[in-house]
Amino acid sequence: MTNQDLSSAANFEQADAELFELLRIPSVSADPAYKADVRRAAEWLQKKLSSLGFTARVDDTNGHPVVYAERLDAPDKPTVLLYGHYDVQPEAPLEEWVTPPFEPTVRNGRIYARGSTDDKGQAFAHVRGVELLLSQGKLPVNVKFILEGEEEIGSPSIIPYLKAHAEELKADVIVISDGSRFAKDVPTITYGIRGLSYVEIHVQGANRDLHSGSYGGAAPNPINALCEIIAKLKDDKGRVTIPGFYDGIEPLTDEERRMWGSLPHSDQEFMDSIGVSALSGEEGYTTLERIWGRPTLDVNGIWGGYQGEGSKTVIAAKAGAKVSMRLVPGQDPERITKLIQDYVPKIAPAGVKVEVLDHHGGQPMKFKTDSPYIKAADRALNRVYGRGAVFARTGGSIPIVAAFADILKTEVLFVDMGLNEDAPHSPNESFAVEDYHNGILTSAYLLEELGRE
Amino acid sequence: MTNQDLSSAANFEQADAELFELLRIPSVSADPAYKADVRRAAEWLQKKLSSLGFTARVDDTNGHPVVYAERLDAPDKPTVLLYGHYDVQPEAPLEEWVTPPFEPTVRNGRIYARGSTDDKGQAFAHVRGVELLLSQGKLPVNVKFILEGEEEIGSPSIIPYLKAHAEELKADVIVISDGSRFAKDVPTITYGIRGLSYVEIHVQGANRDLHSGSYGGAAPNPINALCEIIAKLKDDKGRVTIPGFYDGIEPLTDEERRMWGSLPHSDQEFMDSIGVSALSGEEGYTTLERIWGRPTLDVNGIWGGYQGEGSKTVIAAKAGAKVSMRLVPGQDPERITKLIQDYVPKIAPAGVKVEVLDHHGGQPMKFKTDSPYIKAADRALNRVYGRGAVFARTGGSIPIVAAFADILKTEVLFVDMGLNEDAPHSPNESFAVEDYHNGILTSAYLLEELGRE
Numbered sequence: 001m002t003n004q005d006l007s008s009a010a011n012f013e014q015a016d017a018e019l020f021e022l023l024r025i026p027s028v029s030a031d032p033a034y035k036a037d038v039r040r041a042a043e044w045l046q047k048k049l050s051s052l053g054f055t056a057r058v059d060d061t062n063g064h065p066v067v068y069a070e071r072l073d074a075p076d077k078p079t080v081l082l083y084g085h086y087d088v089q090p091e092a093p094l095e096e097w098v099t100p101p102f103e104p105t106v107r108n109g110r111i112y113a114r115g116s117t118d119d120k121g122q123a124f125a126h127v128r129g130v131e132l133l134l135s136q137g138k139l140p141v142n143v144k145f146i147l148e149g150e151e152e153i154g155s156p157s158i159i160p161y162l163k164a165h166a167e168e169l170k171a172d173v174i175v176i177s178d179g180s181r182f183a184k185d186v187p188t189i190t191y192g193i194r195g196l197s198y199v200e201i202h203v204q205g206a207n208r209d210l211h212s213g214s215y216g217g218a219a220p221n222p223i224n225a226l227c228e229i230i231a232k233l234k235d236d237k238g239r240v241t242i243p244g245f246y247d248g249i250e251p252l253t254d255e256e257r258r259m260w261g262s263l264p265h266s267d268q269e270f271m272d273s274i275g276v277s278a279l280s281g282e283e284g285y286t287t288l289e290r291i292w293g294r295p296t297l298d299v300n301g302i303w304g305g306y307q308g309e310g311s312k313t314v315i316a317a318k319a320g321a322k323v324s325m326r327l328v329p330g331q332d333p334e335r336i337t338k339l340i341q342d343y344v345p346k347i348a349p350a351g352v353k354v355e356v357l358d359h360h361g362g363q364p365m366k367f368k369t370d371s372p373y374i375k376a377a378d379r380a381l382n383r384v385y386g387r388g389a390v391f392a393r394t395g396g397s398i399p400i401v402a403a404f405a406d407i408l409k410t411e412v413l414f415v416d417m418g419l420n421e422d423a424p425h426s427p428n429e430s431f432a433v434e435d436y437h438n439g440i441l442t443s444a445y446l447l448e449e450l451g452r453e
Numbered sequence: 454m455t456n457q458d459l460s461s462a463a464n465f466e467q468a469d470a471e472l473f474e475l476l477r478i479p480s481v482s483a484d485p486a487y488k489a490d491v492r493r494a495a496e497w498l499q500k501k502l503s504s505l506g507f508t509a510r511v512d513d514t515n516g517h518p519v520v521y522a523e524r525l526d527a528p529d530k531p532t533v534l535l536y537g538h539y540d541v542q543p544e545a546p547l548e549e550w551v552t553p554p555f556e557p558t559v560r561n562g563r564i565y566a567r568g569s570t571d572d573k574g575q576a577f578a579h580v581r582g583v584e585l586l587l588s589q590g591k592l593p594v595n596v597k598f599i600l601e602g603e604e605e606i607g608s609p610s611i612i613p614y615l616k617a618h619a620e621e622l623k624a625d626v627i628v629i630s631d632g633s634r635f636a637k638d639v640p641t642i643t644y645g646i647r648g649l650s651y652v653e654i655h656v657q658g659a660n661r662d663l664h665s666g667s668y669g670g671a672a673p674n675p676i677n678a679l680c681e682i683i684a685k686l687k688d689d690k691g692r693v694t695i696p697g698f699y700d701g702i703e704p705l706t707d708e709e710r711r712m713w714g715s716l717p718h719s720d721q722e723f724m725d726s727i728g729v730s731a732l733s734g735e736e737g738y739t740t741l742e743r744i745w746g747r748p749t750l751d752v753n754g755i756w757g758g759y760q761g762e763g764s765k766t767v768i769a770a771k772a773g774a775k776v777s778m779r780l781v782p783g784q785d786p787e788r789i790t791k792l793i794q795d796y797v798p799k800i801a802p803a804g805v806k807v808e809v810l811d812h813h814g815g816q817p818m819k820f821k822t823d824s825p826y827i828k829a830a831d832r833a834l835n836r837v838y839g840r841g842a843v844f845a846r847t848g849g850s851i852p853i854v855a856a857f858a859d860i861l862k863t864e865v866l867f868v869d870m871g872l873n874e875d876a877p878h879s880p881n882e883s884f885a886v887e888d889y890h891n892g893i894l895t896s897a898y899l900l901e902e903l904g905r906e
Contacts, residue, residue, distance in 0.1 A: 194666065198764045207728030213647065213849025216779050217749035218723075218740045220733045223774070224687070224752050230677065231684035270671075275660030278804035280673045287671045296670035299677050300767050305754035306775060311651045311812040313777055313850075314753050321676075322759060324766055326669050350731035359764040396666025397766075 003383055006132055006444055012437050015128045016111075018048070019436065022086070022120050023104040023113040029064055029087035029153045038064045038149050041086045041120075045127070045147055052131055054145070059165075061157035064149030068165070071130075072142040077451050079142040081171035081410070082443075083400070084123025084178065085151035088115035089425045096427035109433050116431035118424035122177040122417045123147060125436055129443025140451030144171060151178075155400055162407040173373045173450065174404050177439065179416040182392050183264055187381035187442075189374055190414035192292070192393035193401060195327035195364030197336040200357040201226065201344060202320045203304075210315040220351030222319040223304040229354070230321060232347045233297055233340075237283040240297045240325070242336075242343045249330040250366070252293045259391055260288045292393035297325045322359070326395060333361025362397040365405065365412075373413045373450065380445035381415075384438050415442060456836055459585055459897055465890050468581045469564075471501070472889065475539070475573050476557040476566040482517055482540035482606045491517045491602050494539045494573075498580070498600055505584055507598070512618075514610035517602030521618070524583075525595040530904050532595040534624035534863070535896075536853070537576025537631060538604035541568035542878045549880035562886050569884035571877035575630040575870045576600060578889055582896025593904030597624060604631075608853055615860040626826045627857050628899065630892065632869040635845055636717055640834035640895075642827055643867035645745070645846035646854060648780035648817030650789040653810040654679065654797060655773045656757075663768040673804030675772040676757040682807070683774060685800045686750055686793075690736040693750045693778070695789075695796045702783040703819070705746045709844075713741045716843055745846035750778045775812070779848060786814025815850040818858065818865075826866045826903065833898035834868075837891050868895060 027041035028034040042058045042065045049056040049069040056069035064087060072079070091101035091114050099105040104113035111121065126145070133139055146169065150157055162169065181188040205222035206215075235241050267287055271279060281290040290296070304319025306312035325336055341356040348354045367374065369391050381389045394414075401412050417439035423429050480494035481487040495511045495518045502509040502522040509522035517540060525532070544554040544567050552558040557566035564574065579598070586592055599622065603610055615622065634641040658675035659668075688694050720740055724732060734743040743749070757772025759765035778789055794809040801807045820827065822844050834842045847867075854865050870892035876882050 196766070198766070205729060210727060211849065212751045212753060212777060213779065213847065215727070215744065216751045216777075216848060217743035217747055218732050218734045219727060220729055220731070221751050223755050224683065224750075227680040227683035227752065227755070230680035234677070274663060274668070274672060276658060276673055276804050277806075278673065279671050280802060280804050281671045290670035291668065294670055297677075298665045298669045298674050298768055299680065299758065300665060300765060301758035301760050301769070302676050302680070302755055302772065303760045305752065307754050307756045311775060311777070312753060313649070313651070315751055316754070319755065322764060324665055324669075324764070326666065349733060351729050351733050353730075394666070395669060396664065 006136065007441055009135055010128070010132050010437065010440055015437070015440060016433070018128070019111070019121060019124050020104045022124055023115055024102055026102045027087050027115070027149065028090050029150050030090050038087055042067050042149055045086055048127060049145060052134060059161070061161055063157045066149065066157070066161055067145065067147040069145040070143065071139060073139045074142050074451065077141045078172040079144060079170065080447060080450055081144045081146060081169060081174045082126045083146050083174055083176050084126065085119045085148045086123065087149040087152050088120065089118070089152050093427060098428055106433060110430040111433060111436065112428055112430045114429055116429055117418040117422035118429065119151065119178045121431040121436050122439060125417060125439030126175070126177065126443045128440040129447065132440060132444045133447060140448050143447065144169065158400060159403050159407070162403055166407055169408055171408070171410055174408070174410050174412045175415060175446065176412055177415050177417050179394070179414065180418045180420045180422065181416050182390055184419060185385065186264070187385045187387065187389040188392050188416055189377050189381070189389040190392050190394050190416060191369050191374060192329065192366035193364065193398050194295070194395050195331060195333050196324060196360070196362040196397040197327060197333045197340070198322070198324040198359040198361065199337060199340055200320060200322050200359060201229065202318065202355040202357065203229070203348070204318045204353040205315065205351070206317055209317050212313040212315045215315055219315055220349065221315050222352050223316055225349045225352040226302070226304065226319045226321055229344055229348055230299055230323070238281050239283070240295065242339050244339050245295070245336065249295070249328055252289060256293065257289065260292065261286065263288065263390055291395040293328060295325060295327050295331060297323065299323050326397065327364045329364045329366040331364060333363060337361060362399050363402040363405070365401055366393070367411055371411065373411065376449035376452065377413055377415055377446055380442055380449045383445045384441045415446060417442065459589065460894060462588055463581070463585050463890065463893055468890070468893060469886070472564070472574060472577050473557045475577055476568055477555055479555045480540050480568070480602065481543050482603050483543050491540055495520050495602055498539055501580060502598060505587060512614070514614055516610045519602065519610070519614050520598065520600040522598040523596065524592060526592045527595050527904065530594045531625040532597060532623065533900060533903055534597045534599060534622060534627045535579045536599050536627055536629045537579065538572045538601045539576065540602040540605050541573065542571070542605050546880060551881055559886060563883040564886060564889065565881055565883045567882055569882055570871040570875035571882065572604065572631045574884040574889050575892060578870060578892030579628070579630065579896045581893040582900065585893060585897045586900060593901050596900065597622065611853060612856050612860070615856055619860055622861055624861070624863055626903065627861070627863050627865045628868060629865055630868050630870050632847070632867065633871045633873045633875065634869050635843055637872060638838065639717070640838045640840065640842040641845050641869055642830050642834070642842045643845050643847050643869060644822050644827065645782065645819035646817065646851050647748070647848050648784060648786050649777060649813070649815040649850040650780060650786045650793070651775070651777040651812035651814065652790060652793055653773060653775050653812060654682065655771065655808040655810065656682070656801070657771045657806040658768065658804070659770050662770050665766040665768045668768055672768055673802065674768050675805050676769055678802045678805045679755070679757065679772045679774055681802055682797055682800055683752055683776070691734050692736070693748065695792050697792050698748070698789065702748070702781055705742060709746065710742065712844055713745065714739065716741065744848040746781060748778060748780050748784060750776065752776050779850065780817045782817045782819040784817060786816060790814060815852050816855040816858070818854055819846070820864055824864065826864065829902035829905070830866055830868055830899055833895055833902045836898045837894045868899060870895065
């Protein structure tokens, strides 16, 4: 097989028209009013995949359905499971959209529509990538699609679904395209995600709210105590102080630090983009290293006492905070949760009772950058962009990836087609037409390259 | 004049019946639905005072009216201004009342009704005290009453009223009975109140909420920053760290420390009463010293980020807290507010913007315990209780006292008749019948004793 350029065979015009059809279906999973539309999007995809010779089903769950399709043409070749989601974020605030969210419109080379990049555009690029290969003959690998309708509401049905269909979903590698490349013209392969430990700290002082005049100076104040606890969780070098927190962490390799250091990142631009005059974080690491490769602790919410207008002189009976820790390979979420549960009572000031509730966790993961799958993706991207991919990690946590690892025991390959400027989840979400077309080619080439391994 | 026991002349039966009449008027100042009732209570008092030979008026304000009455029988004697309030707290939660809040009911020697102790019972004890003296002849001093209807909503009309009537309200001493004695059988004279500086701290991080996966570890977190700031405002000895905070404070005298040390106070009982296992506060001071005689800093409210159910991985754009400092004589609220406004930006971590808004302040005050007025009160209480008064301060701040000092240039004498267990502001507020009757005698004897100075 040669490295044939398939772009002339891709029929982008039809690919665009079909994507627009899909984007017109308002498959908002969070809003019960759109329930029938969510199913309509699933059925639309099932029909499309059937037309490509796939065995395709719409499987019911307790929530929105899952589309499953397979075409197993290549007995001796690897099996590739393509994951995506056809549900979209709510469109609110509607008044900020320049053109209606469910009426795809092209302006300045971009398709504006809810779901254009997240994830209908990227998921459908794989459908069209498969179609492109089929237009040239048989598929070079066995292909399975799993397209869910609940990703934007936390995928509540996917774990039971994966468990029930584990045998059917068996694959050599899972491909996900549901994110952003590092920058325009920079093909990106993401090979690691951070994990998560998320707890809620409750601090109880007196058995009732107290008058700060009658008690202030002697009664324990749970808000002050909570602030003290939180302040003690990090030192002045930005390191988390929980004993054992850093134990077992795989240090960043010289290769990673070199690789990330060479990426087109500017701290000044980063600061400007979020409107701050300085960054914070762990001493001794660059911004990308802090976000992609190091663990951290952030308070995500805090409350206690009087939050209304004006002044009220109350010593609250209780206060609370939500605290999450992003974890890196070598850290186990359950162990970290246990560590903070042990530590907080030790640093709490006298007179208050504390409780640390476990919300949920997620495993940090890192895949080898020299795996045959990643090498195949790198070759595929090189054929599209004329340059090799950069190897990034992401600071986020993607629970579905851990579920794939746990239940299907299968590695994930992230081949993102979007850009941060696509503004997923925001009004005026868009997807560059060029990125969509490159995504179709990327998908086709990736399946070809995976067929060569 | 001898120390005649007037209890047999007091006609307590009639005094009870009249108080019950007043308590049946639901004069809730906070609720517009009760507006007419508030006025009805004012008119009831005006009528009662007129019947005692007072020149009595109901004066309109922008809010609820003020009752003013005077009877100036004693040209060469001091003039005593008796302050009280006839409005009451809302009755909610109604379902927790054993008997209806506006149907006074005696159980176990206590009058249960909204306003029984706060402040109708205590204010009306003075009316009956005056009546008792009049039953014996002329009044031994000149008496003025100012009874307001907005104390429970922060006395918004009282300052303009005092300013407009400053000449008419001139007095040698102002008597307030609107609080609690230190303990049962312990007559108490309060000779000092703490002041207040109340600020709101706002911390701004990024220009929008950020995803803690994509930014966590590098972007400033305003909640963590706020906690750090708050934790730094006090050291591990419970002292406020704001430079200059303690400058100029009058130290507690040996006499005060001895006097308070001899009061029947138990830390264990204090802790039990609020359900905590340890107290906090400034090292080197007892609980009463901490509350009555030392300044402190308490966070009264805090907020930021996600406060709902479950978990959300957000780095909030902003966070805030309400912080109040109780002040003692020697500290000026405006100066202290300025100090914290200067200090917070200095201790804020890099990358966040902070703002410290000034809410309001109140002057700390302390009156001499050897003033002739306090001596007269001590003698009066001795006649009622058979023992001298204890000299307490209060940890609270009473803005009306500063207004009296500022506008009328007159010292205040606190002669509290209630007890903490009366539960003012709570359901099932009550006032011991014995305390009400002793209050009537206290008022009569106090006016007699003030007439002897």
